[in-house]
Amino acid sequence: MKAPETRFNPRLEQRHRIGSLFYGLFVISISIGIIGLLVLIVQVLVRGLPWLSWGFISSYPAPDPSEAGLLAALAGTIWLMGLTAAFTVPVGLGAAIYLEEYAEENLFTKFVEVNISNLAGVPSIIYGLLGLALFVSWLSMGRSLLAGALTLSLLVMPIVIMASREAIRAVPDSHRQAAYALGATQWEVVKGVVLPSAFPGILTGTILAMSRAIGEAAPVIAISALVFLTFVPSDPFDRFTVLPIQIFNWVSRPQDDFRGIAAAGIIVLLIILLSMNSIAIYLRNRYQTRSED
């Protein structure tokens, strides 16, 4: 079709070319991410799978890579996660409920909000050093699971608070009004209406925070620094090690076989992480469909 003489110059061909150019750039961007991840996973699987066995999971570290296992680190990680969740969830959720449901909007709450967002961006090693000074030394907890869990709680608390606030804010105000109009007190509104609706969001945020905590090495190195542990912690005051530290230690050994078991350790860590994230997604979908249909 021949363009008639008009006051427009559509330059269609050029505009479509620019469109295609950007489409191509976006495809390249996503490919780099996916390829990088694939290379990483394939490499870890190739190196680590031959070493992965029940013996590897159920043995303590040993000087000989073929006899070494990650039982102590695995147990330490599970202990640490359990304790961290036990500290983080009540406090983080409580803070979120206070900020969303009780606090008035004023300079102080604004200040608190800005601080919480900023704390989420503080490098984790800083939390490690804080934990070392505060819990290990000053409160004399020693290099214990308890000190580690409290440190990690501080680290992931902002994530839990922000996710919970998001979930609480998403509860329609009309539900609160309905409850008030039936003669509910503020706590009854929160307990009976707000928290049940916000539950999936809070749960998802908590699990994601926990999977952040599970992969952290830096703050735990500052607190524990132990890598050669031949016992499973039996109470919160025991010393401990965790998977990321164990893996880090193996990687830095000179013998090549240790890199193999490090890869096996990474597989175990990945499996735990992926299962936690899958549970988060499953629970979110399950409760969302339930409350929307």
Next chain:
Amino acid sequence: MVNSSPILSVSDLNVFYGSFRALKDISMDIRERKVTALIGPSGCGKSTLLRCFNRMNDLIPGARIEGSIQYRNEDLHAEDVDATEIRAQIGMVFQRPNPFPKSIFDNVAFGLRINGYRGDYAEAVERSLRQAALWDEVKDRLKDSALALSGGQQQRLCIARALAVEPEVILMDEPASALDPIATLAIEDLMRELSYDYTIIVVTHNMQQAARASDDTVFLMMGDDRAGYLVEQGATEQVFTNPKEERTEAYITGRFG
């Protein structure tokens, strides 16, 4: 309009949001076991007035009132009156159906639980749902989510939820404005039915609804200072067929508003 002592009596009520006066010098009586319609153009303060009766305005920061509302000769806003207790006696149904994302049963049982109902829950839930003309439609699926109901059913569920705590007065804030005409008629029939046992105050934009479903009508308008004031009140038949004020006639016949 007074032929027995009124259940609610408003005198010289002024409502402020911060420095803004939303209602100016309102005085009126509400008759017991009658349907009273609050009508008037948008922004005239009908909903604000309605929300004074169960002190829902308390929840809005900066809201305060002057004057008084007597409920059975007791000042609703007196210091020793607990708004929580008032709200169980003066229930409310909102503009948009707002069932909780819970089962049908749990929606109705919510108010029973918080108010410490000591009778049989299943029986109370059934009674409330029957009163709200919803029982036959939901009796086989009380455990299903309330959100699966249609809009009209949801609104009747909200009415059942309000009835369950055995209030004396039910406030309705444009209860049918989000519903289709058939669901609207069902709500109007229900209002009529309920007025044998309850006092109902309903805010509506719908003139036919006010004329059809109410006993008394209160007409509010917005003044030049944007504060709502009362123009006329009386028996619905009189207000609609023989209004005392020209402004009332103009509004009812659709010449403004």
